Amino acid sequence: MQRDTPERLAADAVGIARAAELLRAGRLVAVPTETVYGLATRADIEAAVAAVFTAKGRPDFNPLIVHVGSLAMAHDLARLDGRAEILAQRYWPGPLTLVLPLRSGTAIAPAVTAGLPTVALRMPDHPALQRLLRELALPLAAPSANRSGEISPTAPEHVVRSLGAAVDAILDGGRCARGLESTVVALRDDGSWQLLRPGPIAGDELAQLLGPATPLADAAIEAPGQLARHYSPGKPVRLEVRKAADDEFLIGFGPVEGDCSLSAIGDLALAAARLYACLHEAAASPLPRIAVAPIPEDGIGAAINDRLRRAAA
Numbered sequence: 001m002q003r004d005t006p007e008r009l010a011a012d013a014v015g016i017a018r019a020a021e022l023l024r025a026g027r028l029v030a031v032p033t034e035t036v037y038g039l040a041t042r043a044d045i046e047a048a049v050a051a052v053f054t055a056k057g058r059p060d061f062n063p064l065i066v067h068v069g070s071l072a073m074a075h076d077l078a079r080l081d082g083r084a085e086i087l088a089q090r091y092w093p094g095p096l097t098l099v100l101p102l103r104s105g106t107a108i109a110p111a112v113t114a115g116l117p118t119v120a121l122r123m124p125d126h127p128a129l130q131r132l133l134r135e136l137a138l139p140l141a142a143p144s145a146n147r148s149g150e151i152s153p154t155a156p157e158h159v160v161r162s163l164g165a166a167v168d169a170i171l172d173g174g175r176c177a178r179g180l181e182s183t184v185v186a187l188r189d190d191g192s193w194q195l196l197r198p199g200p201i202a203g204d205e206l207a208q209l210l211g212p213a214t215p216l217a218d219a220a221i222e223a224p225g226q227l228a229r230h231y232s233p234g235k236p237v238r239l240e241v242r243k244a245a246d247d248e249f250l251i252g253f254g255p256v257e258g259d260c261s262l263s264a265i266g267d268l269a270l271a272a273a274r275l276y277a278c279l280h281e282a283a284a285s286p287l288p289r290i291a292v293a294p295i296p297e298d299g300i301g302a303a304i305n306d307r308l309r310r311a312a313a
Contacts, residue, residue, distance in 0.1 A: 032173025
């Protein structure tokens with residue numbers, strides 16, 4: 001029988017077992033990560049992956065991140081060189097996605113990689129999803145659990161509002177702690193690397209381990225978050241605003257007070273965690289426009305500003 005709303009699963013043994021049952025059958029389950037909620041399905045079933053693209057209204061040239069439960073699983077799917085091993089040991093589980101050469105003969109559905117010779121891998125740092133991945137022992141394709149181009153979900157209600165019955169179930173892990181999608185790094189065969197998407201792990205920190213990054217040029221989309229327009233609240237967004245107009249919902253930061261504050265004390269980590277919650281609140285407001293206070297480019301501030309510029313595009 002078709003459900004009007006997703007099945008809501010507690011993040012306990014019973015809920016995780018039910019989520020695993022649905023995923024084994026190729027169904028769609030929204031799962032919590034430390035960054036945002038992901039719309040998960042088996043990465044090795046073409047019809048299941050196609051259902052993710054349909055539910056999200058996602059363009060088929062935009063690859064999906066594959067979530068793995070172990071380094072051994074990552075080795076089964078991709079070729080990891082010494083740099084990848086160093087990054088995985090240091091940052092996994094955590095908010096770092098590695099774009100690596102796809103290993104030949106893997107069962108990953110071609111749509112996951114958008115036909116590219118690379119695959120984006122991440123090991124999430126959320127206890128419920130880690131238990132689910134261990135129980136399944138299967139890689140999960142899991143883009144953010146929202147309609148393509150819209151605000152990313154950091155709470156179960158955001159998933160329901162955006163996807164409704166298009167998702168079979170939601171594994172309720174509460175609000176996401178980080179609230180900002182993972183940093184995405186591509187490691188090239190020639191020894192170079194590129195920052196495809198800024199995130200919680202700053203590019204400067206990665207450069208200390210890998211050396212200077214190679215600048216991005218116009219090329220194929222290799223990972224989520226590279227589209228010029230993304231994270232849209234459906235209203236015009238004005239950035240670096242210290243005083244909002246009467247018809248604007250102001251998202252504040254530091255000394256700039258707002259209708260919703262990212263952090264009154266100027267804490268960038270808190271601002272990252274609250275960014276999408278404030279954008280969701282602004283989108284639901286009767287005010288027709290959104291203004292956002294200035295955010296420093298330091299550290300994770302670069303990733304926050306990346307999301308805001310795309311939301312304003």
